[in-house]
Amino acid sequence: MMLYIKNMVCSRCKMVVKDELIKFGLHPKNIELGEVEVEEDLNDENKNQLNIILQSFGFELIDDKKSRLIEKVKNSIVDLVHYSEEQINTTFSEYISRKLHHDYNYLSNLFSEVEGTTIEKYFIAQKIEKVKELLKYDELSLSEIADRLGYSSVAYLSNQFKKQTGLTPSFYKSLKQIKRRGLEDL
CATH class of the missing domain: 1.10.10.60 (Homeodomain-like)
Structure with missing residues (x-):
């Protein structure tokens, strides 16, 4: 599943996002600026929980x-x-x-x-x-x-x-x- 993340603009951002995804129990396959591919599919509730975590670091999931x-x-x-x-x-x-x-x-x-x-x-x-x-x-x-x-x-x-x-x-x-x-x- 592809996740699109706002404000992910540097290599340190990629590290923070990767760490938080792993803590959340996800397995990132590929991480680029603003995009992360994870092995799992997320339901809306999981997306909302992940978004709250990412927002605490200045990031945000984008859907549209x-x-x-x-x-x-x-x-x-x-x-x-x-x-x-x-x-x-x-x-x-x-x-x-x-x-x-x-x-x-x-x-x-x-x-x-x-x-x-x-x-x-x-x-x-x-x-x-x-x-x-x-x-x-x-x-x-x-x-x-x-x-x-x-x-x-x-x-x-x-x-x-x-x-x-x-x-x-x-x-x-x-x-x-x-x-x-x-x-x-x-």
């Missing part, structure tokens, strides 16, 4: 098709920005459309309707969080960060960073206490 699709969009973006070394050789809209096997306009309209923001703004927010992370680690130059995240130039990255945070990347890097948001809060 539209919510699952939105979660797949989010997880695809998180995966692309934070965990993949892949450089997309096409437009972002074509990449998402191909990855999720849906027309981009449909995905975009659905996402905006439910989330109250656009897919592009969500993508930019994820990229800015990754920039913050890379600035904090201080291992890459701004030029290397721009290249890694697919920005056409350092100026474009800096401009987008300032629009999102109100700070320049260099000023942000100089701050003593760098505050980042959790991926699930974007």
Whole structure:
């Protein structure tokens, strides 16, 4: 049985979900961002009990098709920005459309309707969080960060960073206490 889980956006999330499923007496076969396949079938009562447990960790079971699709969009973006070394050789809209096997306009309209923001703004927010992370680690130059995240130039990255945070990347890097948001809060 496939379970679709909201806010499952990182490898630690996968570990927590797996642990909780096992404690609940389930046997996970495959765990991906936002999706878990378990050997057992669950009735509505078991789903509700599991959902209560998952909610205590900030997760939530999702049943409706539209919510699952939105979660797949989010997880695809998180995966692309934070965990993949892949450089997309096409437009972002074509990449998402191909990855999720849906027309981009449909995905975009659905996402905006439910989330109250656009897919592009969500993508930019994820990229800015990754920039913050890379600035904090201080291992890459701004030029290397721009290249890694697919920005056409350092100026474009800096401009987008300032629009999102109100700070320049260099000023942000100089701050003593760098505050980042959790991926699930974007």
